[in-house]
Amino acid sequence: MRVRLGTDGPMLIEGPVEITLPDGGVVRSDRFMVAVCQCGRSARYPWCDTSHRRVPPRSRRGSGSA
Template sequence: MGRGRVTRPATRPDVVMCPGGPMLLRGDHVVVDDDGVSHATTRPVSAVCRCGKSASKPWCDGTHKVLPPKLRP
């Protein structure tokens, strides 16, 4: 019998920077906002605002989508 191939599950990074959009966090993280308040992630994937315009900071609310490209992160 020949040697079998071992297939490992693809690993996903904990942090993904979306061009022109939020930072995605996978798993358990703590985000500290501009006021120094800590916020624990509560979802499998959480989107953190990078444009500074979200009404629900530190979380992304999609506001970056309506900003002109030069104001996006």
């Protein structure tokens, strides 16, 4: 399995994948590449729905400002 992390946007994981959610639920995807939300704003969590694009860059997590 290969995982790609960037400074903005989702975590990209080569599929198929199985993800265990904090509540113990399990979701699966057989796609060859999946985008997993890192911002916590996705309406389709844990899958990315590009909600991170609607947040100004300086307020995004990992911007270096505290």
